[in-house]
Amino acid sequence: MNKKQLLSWLFILSAITASAQQPNEKKADKIALQYGAHRIGNRTDAAMQRWRDYGLGQFIHWGIYAIPGGQWEGKTYNGAAEWIRSWSEKDSPANWRNTYDNLYKQFNPTNFDAKQWAQQAKDMGAKYVIFTTKHHDGFCLWPSKYTNYTIKNTPYKKDIVKEVVDAYDAQGIDVYLYFSIIDWNHPGYRSGTPKTEKDIAAYEDFKKFTRNQLIELLKNYPTAKGLWFDGSWDAAWIKQTKWTDDLEKELRALRPGLIIGSRFRADEKGNRHFDANGDLMGDYEQGWERKLPSSIEVVKGNDWDCVMTIPPNQWGYNANWATSYIKTPYDLVGMLMQAVSMNGNFVINFGPDGKGAIRPEEANIAKKLGEWMKVNAEAVYGTEYSGLPKPDYGYYTKKGNKLYLTVFNRPMNGIVRVAIPRSYKQRPAKAHSLADQQTLKLVTTNMGMDKDQNMYYDITVPFAPSSDMPFVIIMDLNGASRDNGSNYGDAKT
Ligand code: FHN
Numbered sequence: 001m002n003k004k005q006l007l008s009w010l011f012i013l014s015a016i017t018a019s020a021q022q023p024n025e026k027k028a029d030k031i032a033l034q035y036g037a038h039r040i041g042n043r044t045d046a047a048m049q050r051w052r053d054y055g056l057g058q059f060i061h062w063g064i065y066a067i068p069g070g071q072w073e074g075k076t077y078n079g080a081a082e083w084i085r086s087w088s089e090k091d092s093p094a095n096w097r098n099t100y101d102n103l104y105k106q107f108n109p110t111n112f113d114a115k116q117w118a119q120q121a122k123d124m125g126a127k128y129v130i131f132t133t134k135h136h137d138g139f140c141l142w143p144s145k146y147t148n149y150t151i152k153n154t155p156y157k158k159d160i161v162k163e164v165v166d167a168y169d170a171q172g173i174d175v176y177l178y179f180s181i182i183d184w185n186h187p188g189y190r191s192g193t194p195k196t197e198k199d200i201a202a203y204e205d206f207k208k209f210t211r212n213q214l215i216e217l218l219k220n221y222p223t224a225k226g227l228w229f230d231g232s233w234d235a236a237w238i239k240q241t242k243w244t245d246d247l248e249k250e251l252r253a254l255r256p257g258l259i260i261g262s263r264f265r266a267d268e269k270g271n272r273h274f275d276a277n278g279d280l281m282g283d284y285e286q287g288w289e290r291k292l293p294s295s296i297e298v299v300k301g302n303d304w305d306c307v308m309t310i311p312p313n314q315w316g317y318n319a320n321w322a323t324s325y326i327k328t329p330y331d332l333v334g335m336l337m338q339a340v341s342m343n344g345n346f347v348i349n350f351g352p353d354g355k356g357a358i359r360p361e362e363a364n365i366a367k368k369l370g371e372w373m374k375v376n377a378e379a380v381y382g383t384e385y386s387g388l389p390k391p392d393y394g395y396y397t398k399k400g401n402k403l404y405l406t407v408f409n410r411p412m413n414g415i416v417r418v419a420i421p422r423s424y425k426q427r428p429a430k431a432h433s434l435a436d437q438q439t440l441k442l443v444t445t446n447m448g449m450d451k452d453q454n455m456y457y458d459i460t461v462p463f464a465p466s467s468d469m470p471f472v473i474i475m476d477l478n479g480a481s482r483d484n485g486s487n488y489g490d491a492k493t
Contacts, residue, residue, distance in 0.1 A: 035245040036267045036275030042303050043283055047225065047257035050174070051284070052303060054127035055340050055380040056373065057347035059178075059307050060117070060164075061132050061315040064103045064139045067354035069319035072099070081351070082316030085137045085184060101185070104139055108155040112356025114167035120358065121173055124366040125373030127381065128174040130228045130307070130347060131164050133217060135178075135316070138185025142220060146212045149185045165221045174225045176259070177217055181210065182231030191234040203236060211247055218255050226259030227251065228286075238266040261286030261305070288344065292335060296342045296385055305345040308335060310365060317351040321361060329368035333470060336380065337406045341395035343385045372469050375435050379404035379472045388424065394470060403428060403475040407461070414461050416473065417445070419454040426477035431459045434472035438462075442475070 042048070061082055070081035073093040077084045085100045093099070121129055134140045142161035143152035151160050165175050183189045188206030190199060214227070237244070244265035252258050262282035267275040273287050274280055284303035290313065292306055293299050309315055310332075311324045327335075332348060339346035348369075352358050358366075373380065383397035383404065390396070393416055394408040403426075407416065418428060431440040445456040459473060 030277045033267055033269075033275055033277065035241045035265070036271075036277060037279035037281050038248075040279055042301070045257065047259060048283060048303070051128075051225070051259055051345070052343070052384075053382040054174070054345050055377075055383070056125050056336060056369075057128040057130065057305070057345055058121045058124065058126040058173075059130045059315075059347045059349040061135065061178075061317075061349060061351050062160075062356075063132060063135050063141065063316065064100070064107055064137060065135070066317040066352060067103050067107065068100075069317045069353060070314070071319060072096070076320065080316070081314050081318035082135055082137075084316075100137070104149065104154050106155070107151070107354070109160075109352075109354065109356030112156075112160070112163075112352070114160075114163040115170075117164070117352075117358065118167035118171040118173060120363065120366050121168065122171040123370040124348075125370055125377055125380070126173055126348075128176060128225070128345075128347075129164075129168050130176045130178050131161065131168075132178040132180075133161050134180055134183070134213070136180045136182040136184055136231050138180075138183040138189075140213075142217070144213055144216060146209050146216065147185070161217075161221060165223060169223050175221070175223065176226040176228045177221065177224050178228045178230060179214065179217065180231040181229060181237055182234065183210075190236045193235045193239050207240065207243060211250075214247070214251060215254065218251060218258075222255075225257075226261075226283075227264075228261060229263045232263050232265070233272065238270050238272065241266060241268045259283050263287075292338050293342055293344070295390070299342055299344065303343065305347055306335070306339050307347045307349060308332070309349050310362060315349055315351060317353045317359070319353075321359075326361060327365075329365055329372065330469060332365065332369060333372055333406075334408060337395040337397070337408075337470070340380050340383055341385065341390070341397050376406070376470075376472045378434060378474075379406055388420065391418070398477075401426070401477045403477050404434070405473045405475070406470050407473060408470045410461065416459045416461055418457040418459060418475070420457065421453055422455055423453070427455070428457045428475035429478045430476040431457075432474055433461070434474050440473065 063082065065082045065084050068084050070077050070084060075091070075093055077087050085097065087096050089096070133142055138149055140147060140150040142150065142159050144150050151157065168175050183206070186206050186209055188202035188209065190203050194200045194203040218224070248260065248264055251260070260282050261284050262273040262280055263286040264282060266272045267281065269276040273285060280302050284305060285299065286305065288304055288306040290308055310327050311318065311321055336346040350358055350362050379397050383399045386396035386398040386403055388396050391405065392409060393411070394406045397404045405416065405418065420427060428442060431442040432438060433440055441460040443458050445458045447456055461473070
């Protein structure tokens, strides 16, 4: 190697090292914060490792809003169905608020079968479920001691949260309790910062109530693995820096190993998710709602989850799915692999109807996903970012010495060309298909490109696609880290 070649290699190496460091990059000059992140970097304990390995989760939005399902008296609410209580006077049926606030008196989900839900989630391949104990309307699916607006005072009466926790626990699916800070039912709830004495006292009452309910949930459901917070964006809540910080510590002390995302509290500068120093406040980033990061750099090395609706933006049951695009199992597998390929969990939302049934479209999606997961889950559970650039064929995931390529774009000539940067420590030695364990022909290919930074491995995929779903190639990364081509032809310019 001549001096020029050596210098250019050093330059490439330093560029690679710099880009590899980017995900963990933090601001150099930190400001002193009392209520910022409690920890720098990801948690390393067993509970969090378990969370990290889930890959696929289920979200369930269920509550009183499932009764109207986005419409009432022939009128259609033009928003997310679980927000229907906030229907404006101008567009809604007369006396709507009052109607909504009395709907719980008819909540009697006679088709609800927690065991059936849990079985369906298990068959889909979900490793955890996030269940709405209380959404913004304030209605509690557990018999909270601190309000009358609960399941206990409906014709159904029974503790739905307990039924869900027990059924999912029995299936080995971890449960996370969704809890909305916003509570439209509590008289002390305020969105704007309380200013008058009366408002301040009312909000103090609301804070006590919120704390009581959270402690109650952790005590009532001791197997729940974490709390999934929502509705924490109000100015009033953001201002409660010390109080929320203390409460978070109290909840964690009550339940060692408890997992809480980045949506609970704000730092003293009013920052949510990330504090003023850019450090994550919580155990994982909870900002990926109905969106996915475009590259690994964007997630900055943090744990994260993506929660996704099947229609565009409906979480609770909406009777009318006819006019919107409904994501297909293919779409969802694509999103799942995009998430896990960048160290994220992917959580698909279901909105059961007012009687407790999961709609046929969702049941079908769960079934199709389950069929795919049954064959390909090895590429999902416990895998991580491969350290390789994203291939055009689909997504890489990695576990130990195994590199998984989930192929969405099958090449016309049936040869998948895997490009591995020369700087990458491992090399594919063998390949086989996950679906049928068939060995696939793998040859190294010297493309003879000038100053090429990649090495190429051609894998013949002999099978004609047996379905319209993606398939997975597994590569054993035990190959020696040696070059598969000489540089004899490199230009001297
Ligand atoms: O307003 C809610 C919405 O209804 C839904 O619960 C989602 C789920 O992440 N969270 C809020 C919007 O961010």
